[in-house]
Amino acid sequence: MAHAHESNIKRIWVVFGILSVITIVEVILGIIKPESLMVSVLGMKLLNWIFIILTLVKAYYIAWAFMHLEGEKGSFRWSIVLPLLILIPYLAFILLVEGNYIHDIYSEGYISWDF
Amino acid sequence: MEATVTTDSKEKVWSGGGVKPLGASYGKMMMWFFIVSDALTFSGFLVAYGFSRYKFIETWPIADEVFTHFPFLHGVDAPMYYVALMTFILIFSSVTMVLAVDAGHQLKKNKVIWYMLLTIIGGLIFVGSQAWEWKNFISGEYGAVELKSGRILQFVDASTGERVALADFAKEIEEDRTTQQSNQGVWYMSETSLPSYSLEEIKTGFESHENIVVRTEMLNEHGEKTVLSRAESAERLGQATTVVEGANLVRNEYGSRLFADFFFFITGFHGFHVFSGVVINIIIFINIVLGTYERRKSYEMVEKVGLYWHFVDLVWVFVFTFFYLV
Numbered sequence: 001m002a003h004a005h006e007s008n009i010k011r012i013w014v015v016f017g018i019l020s021v022i023t024i025v026e027v028i029l030g031i032i033k034p035e036s037l038m039v040s041v042l043g044m045k046l047l048n049w050i051f052i053i054l055t056l057v058k059a060y061y062i063a064w065a066f067m068h069l070e071g072e073k074g075s076f077r078w079s080i081v082l083p084l085l086i087l088i089p090y091l092a093f094i095l096l097v098e099g100n101y102i103h104d105i106y107s108e109g110y111i112s113w114d115f
Numbered sequence: 116m117e118a119t120v121t122t123d124s125k126e127k128v129w130s131g132g133g134v135k136p137l138g139a140s141y142g143k144m145m146m147w148f149f150i151v152s153d154a155l156t157f158s159g160f161l162v163a164y165g166f167s168r169y170k171f172i173e174t175w176p177i178a179d180e181v182f183t184h185f186p187f188l189h190g191v192d193a194p195m196y197y198v199a200l201m202t203f204i205l206i207f208s209s210v211t212m213v214l215a216v217d218a219g220h221q222l223k224k225n226k227v228i229w230y231m232l233l234t235i236i237g238g239l240i241f242v243g244s245q246a247w248e249w250k251n252f253i254s255g256e257y258g259a260v261e262l263k264s265g266r267i268l269q270f271v272d273a274s275t276g277e278r279v280a281l282a283d284f285a286k287e288i289e290e291d292r293t294t295q296q297s298n299q300g301v302w303y304m305s306e307t308s309l310p311s312y313s314l315e316e317i318k319t320g321f322e323s324h325e326n327i328v329v330r331t332e333m334l335n336e337h338g339e340k341t342v343l344s345r346a347e348s349a350e351r352l353g354q355a356t357t358v359v360e361g362a363n364l365v366r367n368e369y370g371s372r373l374f375a376d377f378f379f380f381i382t383g384f385h386g387f388h389v390f391s392g393v394v395i396n397i398i399i400f401i402n403i404v405l406g407t408y409e410r411r412k413s414y415e416m417v418e419k420v421g422l423y424w425h426f427v428d429l430v431w432v433f434v435f436t437f438f439y440l441v
Contacts, residue, residue: 008217016210020203027199030179030440038338048441055436059429066213066425068418076137080147088158095162099169106170 015065022054043100146419150426153388157430160381161437167373174266174332176370177340178439180278184251198439201244202431205389208237209428216421219414224403227417231400234424238393245386252378255361257281258310259368260317262354267370268329270321271342281358284327285312285320310358321352332370378438385434388427395420 029037029047037047064070069077105111137144168175178195185193215230258281259269270279290313297305312320321327329348333341343351359368367375399420408414 073138095166099166
């Protein structure tokens, strides 16, 4: 039974520290909104890219450390993560492009939205 | 550590036939695959939010201006501080959950009990905070009027640029109009409660207060809402049809109607997940206290609910980013 599990307590607190720092940075950036980060990169503000990247870093730490994906077999790990990594960006790409297209139709077409 | 579930009689009940594909027990693997499908559901919601936002990119409400409340600080402008605190509470309850799982691996029953209790308390605080957020969102703060097109006009002070509540300038006019109740109307017709001020009162108040102008939903190049001149304001106000206070599924004083719909739907769905997570945690907590897992010599059930709990935290990280930050 129950083969010896070494304690991961130190790792848990380190990860908590990382997640806290990232959240604090996000909130500070969200409140001051530095003018230098408002430039558009690939159709979106640089600040928003930073937010999304920081969020993915947080998601990585939660899934790998807290949900203990780092301890699972590689095959199991990727059978969970890969479908999400493929399907979600795919869906986001399609719908955001479509939303942008409809926006252009509304703003350049003969439709008045403000009356 | 062969069987996932063993009873007192040491009889194997179900461990997926004793074979462990991918090195994971049956229960754990199924929890993971449930999480994958639930993650796709949430991503569908968030992407739908993104779609609508891209569609109305120039008129979308600014989250900083909507979520500005902090408990016990009345009238203080505190954008995002409370959501950030909620995020911390949820992350911390994730930490106590993973500590409970860790203590479970070492079969330390009392430690597991305490950590689970802290996790449950954290979850309850989070759900309570979300309910409070909803209350503020529904009751609204300043009030606005809606035009024929469904567009929202908000009122600002021309000299300071600060928002002005309807109550600050609307002129009270005596009138007999009351809320129609089903017991008084023809054929049981009724209506929702009337706004505190009628359109007439707002228009009269607008005339007598020279410094009030309106703000449209349109964002200018600095990412701020466009403020109109006094003459333009008067013209726009002439097209107003409805007074809007707070938010519901039909209209809201913050701007785009879809904004409130997505807010209710996404945070509501997430809040329901947190609520059910708390209920499941309580069930497991009772089992731990009763010593069920102590007898099984395995705390894997704690690990499984832990996975669900962390997932709820994971989803919140994304909701926080896309609803409040971006």
